[in-house]
Amino acid sequence: MASAGGDVTRRLQQELMGIMMGADPGASAFPNDDNLFEWTATLCGSEDTAYEGLTYKLKLVFPDTYPYKAPLITFETPCFHPNVDEHGNICLDILKEKWSSAFSVSTILQSLRSLLADPNNESPLNTEAAQLWADQDKYRQVCKQKYQEGAGEA
Amino acid sequence: MSEEKDTTAPPTAADAASSTGEAAAADSSVDLAKQNEQTVEQQNAINATIKATQPKVGAKEEVDALLPEYEGNPKPGFRKGVQDLGKRYSALRRVRGDGNCFYRSFLFGYLERLLQGIKSVGDANTKAMLELSRLRQVVHDSKAALIALGYEEVALDDFWQTFLQELDALPNMEMGQLEINFREEAGPCEYIVWYCRMLTSGFLKLNADRFLPFLEHTVDMQDFCQREVEPMGKECEQIQIMGLCEHLNTPVKIEYLDGQDFSGQLGSITLPDTGAEAMVTLLYRPGHYDVLYPMTNQ
Known part of the structure; x- marks a missing residue:
């Protein structure tokens, strides 16, 4: 039987293969340099949402206990969103108390895209974004503005 | 998200000004991070203690070994229950209390019973081999x-x-090897323990109409399973036990040692209750499961 470490590597390689073959236009992910345990993902905002046309970079760090433990995922591109804080930390149940080995990088990326379109405004990390959500025109404006400011910083 | 709700500042009118809003958001995020860190640290400390002191699957011991735990316990049902179990069960095997104890106890008890059968001769051997191939098919199709x-x-x-590999390796395994593997x-x-969770989830989802009425606070089986x-590490209620044992079609008998007084024998239940003989017997104590060995199963 392969060691646990070997299994994690195999699992991540399989997931990477799946993502590359799946070619999802809305989300992609690839390991950084030669480190299979640290990936950079790119998420495109869905059409007809405030995030349409915006592209976000995220950092995924896999623990050596993956997939028993969830990867640590943070936004690298500043993201104005009720469930993302100013450091890029994300509040999403499947990355916390609902995490199980049944999830994969590709399901996480899908869930993050859904989260962008459909925030959980009941427990916001960014209260400003949560309050503004009801006014979608204004929200769209602020979202674009913050995105451009963020792009300027980067 | 319920645990995070408490620490996150609810939106107030004062937050409407964007600068205040940002400050509040930053505060709540720091609080949240701190709280998460503390919870994780506490949990890690507990887990480390459990890991250091309790093997995932312990050695067989006499049922009476439980008696000292209930010395001076105000509920006489505990000591009386242990004494009753001692008359009907030859041994007990403790399993680590890490939230996976039902799945691990069940699986270990089941595979050990199969292995015992396979090591016997005649009918017992044939029966065990048939049961193993039946189980393999269920797992294969799942x-x-x-x-x-x-x-x-x-x-x-x-x-x-x-x-599947573990099941295929079982017939050539020595008795002690199973313990080593589980530890x-x-x-x-x-x-395998985690895959049993998936078998449970799959069965509950496929039979959501039947199982949802048992769940008081949920209308969404997908959410419940997730x-x-x-x-x-998520502990198990009766509904998960029903899900797994019905999916595998492997009845489990559970002796309930919960401190309640009783007359005659300690209360027990067999799931699913089809009248078939249980393949595994577990001891339930509030929040925990261990494996029991009936006298006749020696």
């Missing part, structure tokens, strides 16, 4: 069923294959 329910193959595959930290048997079944 992956396709789970994929049909929307699970990803890449997430299931390692776990499913490991389960290995992050070893193959952990894969929250209460699939994550490792």
Whole structure:
């Protein structure tokens, strides 16, 4: 039987293969340099949402206990969103108390895209974004503005 | 998200000004991070203690070994219950209390019973081999069923294959090897334990209409399974036990040592209750399961 470490590597390689073959236009992910345990993902905002046309970079760090433990995922591109804080930390149940080995990088990326379109405004990390959500025109404006400011910083 | 709700500042009118809003958001995020850190640290400390002091699967011991735990316990049902169990069960095997104890106890008890049968001769051997091949078929077919329910193959595959490999290795295994395998930290048997959670989840989802009425606060089986079944370390209620044992069609008998007084024998239940003989007997004590060995099963 392969060691646990070997299994994690195999699992991540399989997931990477799946993502590359799946070619999802809305989300992609690839390991950084030669480190299979640290990936950079790119998420495109869905059409007809405030995030349409915006592209976000995220950092995924896999623990050596993956997939028993969830990867640590943070936004690298500043993201104005009720469930993302100013450091890029994300509040999403499947990355916390609902995490199980049944999830994969590709399901996480899908869930993050859904989260962008459909925030959980009941427990916001960014209260400003949560309050503004009801006014979608204004929200769209602020979202674009913050995105451009963020792009300027980067 | 319920645990995070308490620490996150609710939106107030004062937050309407954007500068105040940002400050509040930053505060709540720091609080949240701090709280998460503390919870994780506490949990890690507890887990480390459990890991250091309790093997995943202990050695067989006499049922009476439980008596000292209930010395001076105000509920006489405990000591009386242990004494009753001592008359009907030859041994007990403690299993680590890490939230996976039902799945691990059940699986270990089941595979050990099969292995015992396989090591015997005559009818007992034939019966065990037939049962093993039946179990293998159920496990084999389960992956396709789970994929049909929307699970990803890449997430299931390692776990499913490991389960089949362990079942295939069982006939050539020495009795002690099963214990060794189950004790290995992050070893193959952990894969099987998690896959049992998926078998449970799959069965509950396929039979959601029947099981939902048992769940008081939930109307969404998908959500229930993600929250209460699939994550490792999530403890098990009766509904998960029904899900797993019905899926495998393997009855389990559970002796309830909960401190309640009783007359005659300690209360017990067999799930699913089809009248068939239980393949595994477990001891339930509030929040925990261990394996029991009936006198006749020696």
